[in-house]
Amino acid sequence: MFETVLVVLIGLAGGVAVGLQSPLAGAMGQRIGPTASSLIIHLGGLFLSLLLLWFRGGERIQHWQSLPWFMLAAGGLRVVLFQTINVTLPRLGATAMVTLIIAGQLVTGVLIDSQGWLGVAARPLEPVRAAGVLLLLAGGWLIVR
Numbered sequence: 687m688f689e690t691v692l693v694v695l696i697g698l699a700g701g702v703a704v705g706l707q708s709p710l711a712g713a714m715g716q717r718i719g720p721t722a723s724s725l726i727i728h729l730g731g732l733f734l735s736l737l738l739l740w741f742r743g744g745e746r747i748q749h750w751q752s753l754p755w756f757m758l759a760a761g762g763l764r765v766v767l768f769q770t771i772n773v774t775l776p777r778l779g780a781t782a783m784v785t786l787i788i789a790g791q792l793v794t795g796v797l798i799d800s801q802g803w804l805g806v807a808a809r810p811l812e813p814v815r816a817a818g819v820l821l822l823l824a825g826g827w828l829i830v831r
Contacts, residue, residue, distance in 0.1 A: 705784055711768050712775030720772035724765050782830045789826040
């Protein structure tokens with residue numbers, strides 16, 4: 687039980703990080719441009735990742751060449767995220783921007799889970815989960831409208 691609670695708290699912490707990072711990235715993009723802010727943010731992430739990797743003894747970084755090409759595209763997807771933040775934040779506000787990002791993540795997660803894509807164990811979309819997805823999307827619509 688404790689492990690489940692810990693994992694849920696870590697997941698919530700990730701949500702807080704995204705919730706804070708998105709408006710910060712958007713504000714930076716408004717001041718210096720979306721691509722410039724993306725570069726600065728990714729350099730900060732590179733520095734922190736290198737530091738963590740050093741403390742963790744390099745993990746298995748030497749095997750990066752064995753990764754499928756689509757896994758290497760993850761960094762490019764993050765750039766897409768920062769560009770969309772810079773479009774949506776000034777026009778819709780922080781709450782609507784985060785709501786749209788979460789809605790997109792939710793739909794993507796449901797597709798990945800239900801189809802077993804990207805090496806994830808398939809988890810069928812049961813009626814109760816579908817109702818939860820619909821409620822979250824309805825809440826998102828209420829926030830953005």
